Amino acid sequence: MVVKIVQIILSPILALVVGVFFxxxxxxxxxxxxxxxxPPLIQPLIDIIRLFxxxxxxxxxxxxxxxxxxLAGSIVLVLFLPLGRWCPxxxxxxxxxxxxxxxxxxxxxxxxxxxxANPNISIGISRxxxxxxxxxxxxxxxxxxxxxxYKTISIMEVVSVQQSTSWSIISFPLFLSGLSYFLILPAxxxxxxxxxxxxxxxxxxGPMAEYGGKYLALATIEHAFVLxxxxxxxxxxxxxxxxxxxxxFVKMLVVFVLGLCINAVFxxxxxxxxIKYLWKWPTLLAFxxxxxxxxxxx
Amino acid sequence: MSLVxxxxxxxxxxxxxxILGKLSSRIRDSFAVIISLVLLAIIACFYGRSVEKTFYxxxxxxxxxxxxxxxxxxxxxxxxxxxxxxxxFSLSYMKDREHTDFYYxxxxxxxxxxxxxxxxxxxxxxxxxxxxxxWSTFLLISYNRGPALAAGxxxxxxxxxxxxxxxxxxxxxxxxxxxxxxxxxxxxxxSASSGYILFILIIFxxxxxxxxxxxxxxxxxxxxxxxxxxxxxxxxSGMLTRMxxxxxxxxxxxxxxxxxxxxxxxxxxKFNYILAWLGAITIVIPTFxxxxxxxxxxxxxxxxxxxxxxxxxxxxxxxxxGLAGGxxxxxxxxxxIVLLFMSVGAVQYxxxxxxxxxxxxxxxxxxxxxxxxxxxxxxxxxxxxxxxxFVSKWLIYKTLIVEGYPFLTFAALIGTWGTIxxxxxxxxxxxxxxxxxxxxxxEKSPLxxxxxxxxxxxxxxxxxxxxxIPLKVINAIGISFGFESLNVTxxxxxxxxxxxxxxxxxxxxxxAGFIVWILFRLGAKSVPVSQQDSYAAGAHTPADKYxxxxxxxNPLYRMIKPFLRDVIDEFxxxxxxxxxRLCGGIRHVYTGDVGYYVTYIILFLAILxxxxxxxxxx
Numbered sequence: 001m002v003v004k005i006v007q008i009i010l011s012p013i014l015a016l017v018v019g020v021f022f023x024x025x026x027x028x029x030x031x032x033x034x035x036x037x038x039p040p041l042i043q044p045l046i047d048i049i050r051l052f053x054x055x056x057x058x059x060x061x062x063x064x065x066x067x068x069x070x071l072a073g074s075i076v077l078v079l080f081l082p083l084g085r086w087c088p089x090x091x092x093x094x095x096x097x098x099x100x101x102x103x104x105x106x107x108x109x110x111x112x113x114x115x116x117a118n119p120n121i122s123i124g125i126s127r128x129x130x131x132x133x134x135x136x137x138x139x140x141x142x143x144x145x146x147x148x149x150y151k152t153i154s155i156m157e158v159v160s161v162q163q164s165t166s167w168s169i170i171s172f173p174l175f176l177s178g179l180s181y182f183l184i185l186p187a188x189x190x191x192x193x194x195x196x197x198x199x200x201x202x203x204x205x206g207p208m209a210e211y212g213g214k215y216l217a218l219a220t221i222e223h224a225f226v227l228x229x230x231x232x233x234x235x236x237x238x239x240x241x242x243x244x245x246x247x248x249f250v251k252m253l254v255v256f257v258l259g260l261c262i263n264a265v266f267x268x269x270x271x272x273x274x275i276k277y278l279w280k281w282p283t284l285l286a287f288x289x290x291x292x293x294x295x296x297x298x
Numbered sequence: 299m300s301l302v303x304x305x306x307x308x309x310x311x312x313x314x315x316x317i318l319g320k321l322s323s324r325i326r327d328s329f330a331v332i333i334s335l336v337l338l339a340i341i342a343c344f345y346g347r348s349v350e351k352t353f354y355x356x357x358x359x360x361x362x363x364x365x366x367x368x369x370x371x372x373x374x375x376x377x378x379x380x381x382x383x384x385x386x387f388s389l390s391y392m393k394d395r396e397h398t399d400f401y402y403x404x405x406x407x408x409x410x411x412x413x414x415x416x417x418x419x420x421x422x423x424x425x426x427x428x429x430x431x432x433w434s435t436f437l438l439i440s441y442n443r444g445p446a447l448a449a450g451x452x453x454x455x456x457x458x459x460x461x462x463x464x465x466x467x468x469x470x471x472x473x474x475x476x477x478x479x480x481x482x483x484x485x486x487x488x489s490a491s492s493g494y495i496l497f498i499l500i501i502f503x504x505x506x507x508x509x510x511x512x513x514x515x516x517x518x519x520x521x522x523x524x525x526x527x528x529x530x531x532x533x534x535s536g537m538l539t540r541m542x543x544x545x546x547x548x549x550x551x552x553x554x555x556x557x558x559x560x561x562x563x564x565x566x567x568k569f570n571y572i573l574a575w576l577g578a579i580t581i582v583i584p585t586f587x588x589x590x591x592x593x594x595x596x597x598x599x600x601x602x603x604x605x606x607x608x609x610x611x612x613x614x615x616x617x618x619x620g621l622a623g624g625x626x627x628x629x630x631x632x633x634x635i636v637l638l639f640m641s642v643g644a645v646q647y648x649x650x651x652x653x654x655x656x657x658x659x660x661x662x663x664x665x666x667x668x669x670x671x672x673x674x675x676x677x678x679x680x681x682x683x684x685x686x687x688f689v690s691k692w693l694i695y696k697t698l699i700v701e702g703y704p705f706l707t708f709a710a711l712i713g714t715w716g717t718i719x720x721x722x723x724x725x726x727x728x729x730x731x732x733x734x735x736x737x738x739x740x741e742k743s744p745l746x747x748x749x750x751x752x753x754x755x756x757x758x759x760x761x762x763x764x765x766x767i768p769l770k771v772i773n774a775i776g777i778s779f780g781f782e783s784l785n786v787t788x789x790x791x792x793x794x795x796x797x798x799x800x801x802x803x804x805x806x807x808x809x810a811g812f813i814v815w816i817l818f819r820l821g822a823k824s825v826p827v828s829q830q831d832s833y834a835a836g837a838h839t840p841a842d843k844y845x846x847x848x849x850x851x852n853p854l855y856r857m858i859k860p861f862l863r864d865v866i867d868e869f870x871x872x873x874x875x876x877x878x879r880l881c882g883g884i885r886h887v888y889t890g891d892v893g894y895y896v897t898y899i900i901l902f903l904a905i906l907x908x909x910x911x912x913x914x915x916x
Contacts, residue, residue: 012810051821057831058824062662062669062730068818072811079806089802096695097803099711100683103718107682110722111673114730115662117829122731122850129719130854136715144704144711153699209833214821218814271853290704297702 008079008088015078015232018249019224020044022231022256026191029257030264044224048217056213059115063210066112067218073104074225081232082159084244094153095143098233105226106132109207109219116210124206127271128190128197134278135187138180141286145177145293146237159241167240173296176289178238183282185255186263187274188230193266194274231255301364301417302353304340307333308410312403319399327389330402334382334409341374341413350419350481363419363479368774369552373416373537373544376629380536380636381409383750387640388529390744391647401441405530407434408538415541420479421468428464428541432457435538439526449521456518460508467501484553495558499569502549510542511603512610513580517867523599524653528643531595535602535639536632543609543628550613551621551779560616573614578709580607585716587862589723589851594642594653597724598635601679604713605631611710612694617701618781619791622772623693629768630686630761634678637754641672644743644751645728655724656848660733660829664740669729671751676721678758681714683803686761689769692798693791723850732829763804764788 023044031038058064079089080098106128113121146168150158162168169178187194197206211219235241235251242248269277311333319326350365366374385405392398411434414427432454440450472478474494475486487495504515511519519539523531550559550570562569581604588600609631612624645661645668646653662669678687691714698707743751761768766788773784785792789801849855887894909915 053822055822056824057827059827059829059832060663061666064818064824068811068814071814072807075810075814076803076806089806094797096692096699097683097798100681100688100692101803103680103682107680107718107722111725111730114722114726116832117660117730117732118832118834120834122726125722125726126850127853129722130851133715133719133854137712140708140711140715144699144708147699148702148704151700151702153696204833213824214818215824217821218818272857275854275857290708294702294704 004088007086011083011086011088012075012078014083014245014249015225015228016221018252019226019228020048020221022227023220023224025256026260029260033261033264044220048220051212051217051220052214054213056215057210058215059117059210063112063115063215066108066110066115067211067215067222068108070105070108070112071218071222071225073101073108074222074229077101077105077229078225078232080155081229082156082236082241083232084242084246084248086245087156095147095155095158096153098155099140099143102229105222109222112215113207113210118209120203120205120209121207123203124197124199124209128207130271131187131190131194131196131274131278134275135184135282137279138184138282138286139188141283141290142177142181143237145174145286145290148290148297149174149293151297155236159236162240163243167238169238173289173292174238176285176292178234180282180286180289181234181238182255182259183285184278185230185234185259187278189227189259191260192263193269195268196271196274199268227256228252299340299343301349301351301366304337305364305410305414305417307340308337308413309407311337312406312410315406316399316403319402323398326399326402330385330406331382331389333406334378334385337409337413338375338378338382341371341378344371344374347371357422360422360478361420362423364417364423365419365480366417368771368778369544369547370416372625372629372771372775374413376632377409377412377416377537380632381406381412381533383753384529384532384536384636384640386746387532387643387750388527389746391529391643391747392527397441401438401527401530404434404438404441405533408438408530408533412537412541416544419481421471421483422478424480425461425464425468429461431538431541432461435534438530439522439534441527441530442525445521446525449518449525453518453522456508456515460505463501464505467498467505470501471498480548480553484555487554488558492558492562495554496562496569499549499554499559499562502545503573506542506545506549507576508542509545510539510606510610511580512542512576512606513583513603514866516580516584516603517864517870519603520596520599523602524593524595528595528639528646532636532639532643535598536636539602539606540609540628540632543606543613543624546610546613547625550616556616556779556781570614570616574611574703574706577607577610577614578706580604580610581713582607582709582716583862585713585720586858587864588720589716590855590859590862591720592655594645594655594658594724594728595639597655597720598638598642601717601720602631602635604717605635605679607713608691608694608710611706612690612697615694615697615701615703615706617697618776618784619693619697621776621779621781622769622784623690623697625772625775626693626765626768627687627690630678630690630758633754633757633761634675634685634687637671637751637758638675638679640747640751640754641668641675642728644668644671644747647747648740648743649737655727657734658728658737659731660729661737661740662729663733664737665729665742667748667751668743669725671755672725672729674755674758676725678762679721680717684759684762684800684807686758686765688762689765689790689798689800696798719851719854727850763800765790765800 024041028038028041110125113125146158147153150161168174190198208219231252234255239251242251315326315330318329344366348367352361352363354362392401408431411427411431415424418424418427436450436454439453440447471483475483508515523535526534560570584600584604588597591597591600609624609627612620612627652658678685681687681691695707695710766786769786773786777783790798
């Protein structure tokens with residue numbers, strides 16, 4: 001019981017630390033690719049603390065509550081993901097619940113920003129939702145392939161079976177699904193070339209346009225969590241999770257740096273191009289993967 | 299109290315309301331509310347009772363039977379509760395309109411007829427109540443005249459086709475078994491050939507499929523939902539359309555029985571498997587069509603069709619989890635869709651009937667309760683965890699995944715993700731964004747509208763956090779059909795292949811929300827600003843010039859619009875036009891002039907005489 005409570009308290013804190021570290025790392029790596037020096041690694045942390053002390057504007061109740069709700073959703077989600085062998089809330093509904101809690105964060109931001117009544121926000125939200133419909137198609141196919149293959153909806157079981165046999169990413173039908181997930185990962189994270197909804201030069205960072213001070217701080221923390229969650233899900237489903245959190249974070253780091261380096265050099269897609277890309281190769285891979293999985297099972 | 303007395307109160311109350319309306323509208327209003335609350339109370343007291351009683355045996359030698367069991371109680375309590383709420387909502391919505399007496403009469407009549415349907419113990423009374431319901435619905439759909447007349451016509455034509463199919467099925471059952479009582483047929487039908495059972499299932503599926511708007515029989519629904527008065531649209535979408543689901547459950551699991559229904563046909567061509575695929579199609583296509591809608595009620599109407607697909611999917615799949623999910627989703631859907639239509643109705647009431655999403659906006663500051671209703675309604679519709687829609691969808695997904703049908707699951711899941719896009723647009727365009735100048739002085743909704751919305755909002759959260767309350771009843775229904783019992787606890791379902799525990803999710807969200815809220819309070823204070831005071835990169839944003847919500851998903855429209863024509867509707871219109879042309883042609887022959895008919899007779903006789911003279915056949 002005590003161990004469990006400690007895990008419940010520690011997991012979101014660890015997730016936050018790792019997420020913020022990734023944010024800093026991303027800026028550093030992109031700067032180096034651009035032949036710049038880049039800000040120090042802890043710059044995002046400095047920014048967050050500074051933002052909490054700065055003045056901000058509020059457009060109403062929903063503007064405040066939406067962002068709170070969104071961040072709370074992300075924190076809860078971390079509790080459902082196994083970090084190594086830790087999984088405080090593993091027995092509360094499995095992958096299906098994870099899938100649905102993943103909705104809360106974007107929905108909360110959209111509701112909060114929606115009250116801002118700013119054209120840039122509207123464009124940003126609309127793009128965000130279209131993009132998410134774009135990557136959900138392959139993502140759902142991928143998750144269904146995993147669930148069908150292991151005949152369970154419990155993510156804990158997916159991890160433990162992988163640890164006793166081999167990682168999904170190197171087992172036969174599932175490597176197609178794994179590849180598909182890796183291809184859509186930048187879209188889920190909203191990084192290059194899929195940063196359509198938060199395009200700073202184009203629509204003033206979209207949903208973030210009216211955020212300042214603590215709102216922006218919470219939104220940054222939220223972004224750090226999303227970064228953590230999407231990659232952690234990949235590590236759990238395809239890289240066999242890990243025996244302890246340290247190895248888990250090393251795996252996450254590898255996936256993140258790989259994804260970043262491949263995608264940092266691309267220019268931004270237009271939203272139509274993004275959808276066309278997402279519904280072509282990743283979907284095809286995920287679809288074939290699911291069919292083969294189903295054929296093998298029956 | 300007996301079931302007959304209950305129905306007498308229901309129908310008599312409807313008529314009496316009409317008569318009282320001639321005296322005074324205040325008395326009529328309070329009487330209508332009282333009668334619906336009395337019905338609710340009586341049915342609530344019936345919980346757990348099981349009755350079957352012939353109340354009239356002289357109907358051409360057939361006994362008319364009323365019966366009460368867990369299934370009919372479950373539907374009856376939902377009908378009477380939602381009926382009462384919509385009557386309360388009507389009080390201010392229908393004020394100062396014409397023909398209000400007539401409105402209340404038909405509204406109460408529809409509720410009474412629905413109660414009759416679920417309490418009917420034989421197919422004759424079932425059919426009679428079904429027809430009363432269909433015709434009163436027709437009157438209510440065309441209540442507003444104008445385009446509503448066409449919508450009502452479309453509804454009643456499809457409804458009659460369904461009724462005729464049902465009548466054929468009933469006649470066939472009667473000639474085969476000599477009885478029409480539900481328990482009588484279900485006792486003997488198991489020995490029938492599988493071909494005959496298939497025939498019965500298909501012919502009744504046409505009737506119930508039309509009522510539940512299963513694709514390709516859905517086309518009456520969008521227009522009817524959009525044109526009917528909003529409080530009645532709530533009843534129509536919440537329970538009336540779902541009488542189709544009751545019908546499916548009745549014919550599949552009560553009359554024919556689970557064993558016969560689930561083993562009908564070879565391999566993947568099984569009856570229930572095909573029905574499940576129809577359900578999946580019904581989920582996906584309407585959800586995407588809903589994205590293209592700019593009319594608030596039409597948008598919800600398309601979701602009404604789509605959500606019906608989930609229920610069909612769960613029921614057709616025929617596992618104890620799937621059946622529980624399907625029936626539970628019927629209840630959940632009723633709660634949130636009624637709430638959503640009430641929210642639209644409240645907005646319409648204050649904005650002179652405006653339901654065009656492109657010309658509303660920013661109403662959150664003026665109508666907070668309607669906004670909360672809308673927010674919880676769309677959360678339930680999406681199935682956000684801790685709302686009721688999540689639990690029933692979880693049950694359906696889980697059974698599909700564990701049984702190994704990922705493509706059906708995919709259809710159901712992608713339906714959910716499509717839903718988010720359109721319902722966000724729905725909420726955003728009405729309540730968030732910029733408040734137009736002309737709605738600056740809109741007042742909040744009257745109390746009689748707020749009350750039902752608050753009750754339904756609470757119900758969404760209650761069934762989302764403690765789903766065990768309704769699931770206990772639903773589990774009993776499943777057991778009565780011969781399915782294995784589910785391991786239901788008050789906060790979810792336990793099983794080996796994945797458990798659901800909503801109380802864990804709830805406490806986690808509560809604590810996390812509290813921590814973030816503390817963090818938020820600790821930060822520097824924020825200054826409230828007006829909606830005009832927004833960041834535009836140095837440019838001036840003129841007030842009321844732009845509407846930031848119009849064409850919300852334009853890039854997506856351009857991509858998917860060509861694929862989403864309602865071909866089926868066009869096909870039906872083509873049939874209607876062809877029949878009209880054909881009849882027009884026939885009218886040249888049947889002119890109505892006696893002289894022509896005499897000529898036809900003489901010509902016919904002449905031909906006969908000619909034939910006889912020439913070939914001598916007779």
